[in-house]
Amino acid sequence: MEKVALILLSTLILSGCSSYGMQGNPAAVQAGAAIGGVLGAIVGDRAGGYNASQFGALAGTVAGAAVGNAVTTPRQDDGAEEEYDNYAPAYSGLHVTNLRFIDENRNHTIDAEEDSKLVFDVVNDGDTPAYNVTPIIEEVTGMKHILISPAQQIAYMPVGNTIRYTATIRGGRRLKTGEAVFRVYTTESNGAMSRTHEFSLPTQKRKK
Numbered sequence: 092m093e094k095v096a097l098i099l100l101s102t103l104i105l106s107g108c109s110s111y112g113m114q115g116n117p118a119a120v121q122a123g124a125a126i127g128g129v130l131g132a133i134v135g136d137r138a139g140g141y142n143a144s145q146f147g148a149l150a151g152t153v154a155g156a157a158v159g160n161a162v163t164t165p166r167q168d169d170g171a172e173e174e175y176d177n178y179a180p181a182y183s184g185l186h187v188t189n190l191r192f193i194d195e196n197r198n199h200t201i202d203a204e205e206d207s208k209l210v211f212d213v214v215n216d217g218d219t220p221a222y223n224v225t226p227i228i229e230e231v232t233g234m235k236h237i238l239i240s241p242a243q244q245i246a247y248m249p250v251g252n253t254i255r256y257t258a259t260i261r262g263g264r265r266l267k268t269g270e271a272v273f274r275v276y277t278t279e280s281n282g283a284m285s286r287t288h289e290f291s292l293p294t295q296k297r298k299k
Contacts, residue, residue, distance in 0.1 A: 183283035184217010185224065185248070187275055190288060192260075201237065203266040203297035209258045213245070213277055213285075221248040223280035226256050234271045234294065236263030268296045 099130050107221050194207035201207060209228060224245040226294065230237050240259040248254065276287040 095107070137156045150231050161208070175294075181281075181283045182221065183221060183277070183279050183285055185213060185215055185221055185277050185279070185285040186249075186285075187226075187277065187285055187288055188212050188214060190275065190290065192290075192292060195210040200293045200295050201260060201262045201266070201271060202295045203262045204264055205262050206264075209260055209273075209275075210255065211275065212255050213248070213255050214253045215248045215250055217250065220250060221279050222246070224248055225278050227274075227276050227278060228258050228260075229274045230271050232270070232272045233268060234267075237261075237271055237294070238263060262294060264297060266294055268297055269294050 125281070129289050188208070188211065190211040192209055193205060194200065194202070195205050196202065211226075213224065213226060226245075228239050229240060230239070238259075238261040242258075245254055245256075270291050272289060272291045274287050274289050277285045
């Protein structure tokens with residue numbers, strides 16, 4: 092079984108970034124938080140189970156967001172104040188297409204203790220090559236006990252290139268019945284991000 096990492100609290104942390112003075116590129120901050128959360132969850136899980144994993148994900152998310160903010164915050168001249176509240180992220184020439192969800196029992200539901208696959212194509216339809224492309228998969232409702240495999244970065248995508256990407260999604264043992272909403276997009280090293288795709292999937296708790 093592939094290793095999976097818990098993605099928790101990233102949306103909550105990112106929604107509060109502005110109140111903590113983070114003014115960097117939102118795409119870079121968001122990508123840094125997502126990746127930091129994954130790494131924090133892995134470290135926390137190894138250190139002491141679910142509670143440690145949850146704490147590690149939170150710490151990693153904060154640290155990742157801080158790094159993304161630090162490397163992308165625009166420099167300002169002394170005494171100059173600029174307003175970035177209306178910042179619009181630069182959209183890249185990449186787009187995500189052909190999303191497919193494949194679960195083990197083919198009921199198109201995320202069941203507790205079931206592994207499933209999310210497969211999609213990343214296409215570079217832009218005018219320039221893309222570097223350090225990171226596919227981001229987020230559960231945006233805060234549904235607990237959904238595990239998503241760590242993002243695998245694509246170092247280089249020339250113009251016209253298509254890469255098929257596969258991620259693992261697992262329902263945890265304590266997953267509850269409900270609905271999970273996922274957001275999928277990509278980021279690049281220059282801060283550009285693709286447009287997002289959102290879709291929902293039902294979840295099913297473990298049968299006794």
